[in-house]
Amino acid sequence: MTTPAHPDCKALARIGAAVRERLAAEPGIRRFPEERAEIYAIDGFLAAPTCARLMTLIDGVACPSSLVDGTSWPDYRTSYSGDIDEADECVRILEARLSAVTGISPMCGEAAQGQRYLCGQYFNEHCDWFDTAAGYWRDERRCGGQRSWTAMVYLNTVDEGGMTDFTRVALSIPPCAGTLLLWNNALPDGSPNPWTMHAARPVVRGVKYVVTKWFRTRAWQ
Numbered sequence: 001m002t003t004p005a006h007p008d009c010k011a012l013a014r015i016g017a018a019v020r021e022r023l024a025a026e027p028g029i030r031r032f033p034e035e036r037a038e039i040y041a042i043d044g045f046l047a048a049p050t051c052a053r054l055m056t057l058i059d060g061v062a063c064p065s066s067l068v069d070g071t072s073w074p075d076y077r078t079s080y081s082g083d084i085d086e087a088d089e090c091v092r093i094l095e096a097r098l099s100a101v102t103g104i105s106p107m108c109g110e111a112a113q114g115q116r117y118l119c120g121q122y123f124n125e126h127c128d129w130f131d132t133a134a135g136y137w138r139d140e141r142r143c144g145g146q147r148s149w150t151a152m153v154y155l156n157t158v159d160e161g162g163m164t165d166f167t168r169v170a171l172s173i174p175p176c177a178g179t180l181l182l183w184n185n186a187l188p189d190g191s192p193n194p195w196t197m198h199a200a201r202p203v204v205r206g207v208k209y210v211v212t213k214w215f216r217t218r219a220w221q
Contacts, residue, residue, distance in 0.1 A: 006132040006191065008146040011217040013190030015104065015148045022103045023182070029101075034169045036195040038184040041173070042101070045180035050090050051155040055209045057084040057091070058114030058155075065115065065123070068136065078121040079200065083111040084211065098151045098213055102182065107219040108144065115200075117162060117208040123200040125167045128214060129185040129192040144216030146192075152181045152212045161204030168197050175208055 016038070023029050023040055032039045046054075061082030084091055091112055099106045117123075128150045130140050140146075152164070154175040163172045164181065173181060187193045200208075 006146060007141065008217045009186075009190035011190070012146060012148055012186040013188065015215075015217065016184050016186050016188060016190065019102050019104065019149060019184065023101075026101075029182075032171055032173075034166075034171055034195075037166060037169055037171075037193055039166065039171065039196075040182040042180040042182075043176070044178050045097075046094070046153055046155070046178040048177065050094070051153075051177055051209075053088075053090045054084065054094070054114065054153075054211050055116075055155050057088060058082065058116050058209055058211070061085075061114065062116045068130070077123045077126075079115050079117045079123055080121075081113055081115040084114045086111060094153075094211070095213065098180075101180075102149055102151065102215065104149065104215045105219075108148075108216045110144070110214045110216065110220050112211055112213045115208075115210050115212065117200060117203045119203050119205065119207070121208075122202040125197050125199045127185070127192070127194070127197050129196075144220035145218045146216065147185050147214045148217055149215045150181075150183050150185060150212065151215070152210055154179045154181075155209035155211060156207070158203055158208045159206035161202055162206075162208040163201045164198055165201055166196065166198045168195050172201075175210075 062080035065079045065081040157177045158175040
């Protein structure tokens with residue numbers, strides 16, 4: 001499967017290679033057995049008190065989630081989300097640790113976003129990389145460019161449902177408190193990787209909390 005080239009290909013290829021090498025050298029990081037997409041996990045990345053604090057912060061800012069291109073598809077993403085307080089000590093520590101794990105400069109990280117899924121809520125199949133043919137790309141290119149890696153931490157173990165499904169590679173990852181998921185949004189040549197399409201499946205019982213941080217190819221502003 002081929003995808004169109006885009007302006008940040010070279011930078012994404014370079015970042016991808018550096019992070020790949022860094023993660024491969026760490027024994028506590030496991031890569032899922034899927035050659036088409038680079039998807040990793042670190043179990044127990046966050047301790048229970050930190051998860052609890054982040055969930056409290058999410059409750060304080062959570063609003064109905066929107067889509068990056070501003071379209072209104074009311075049945076496509078039904079969760080609540082919001083940027084959490086970057087001045088909070090737990091958030092500062094989280095962001096520093098994510099940069100340390102990936103080796104990506106903190107300057108390239110977007111604000112950490114918390115997401116809350118109540119019973120029945122979900123986010124259908126989507127990608128984290130930007131469509132460079134879309135109208136919103138002009139603004140995104142100016143404020144940091146394409147997204148390189150995604151870091152997402154499960155903050156609680158959901159009673160039932162709420163899996164993250166990588167829909168095109170048949171990989172389903174259930175929520176487990178404190179687990180960090182990392183994935184490269186690009187192929188080794190730096191073009192967007194269609195195999196990283198993913199979905200947040202409906203919560204069947206309980207509530208799901210996650211915090212997500214996206215890294216750009218350049219300084220985010």
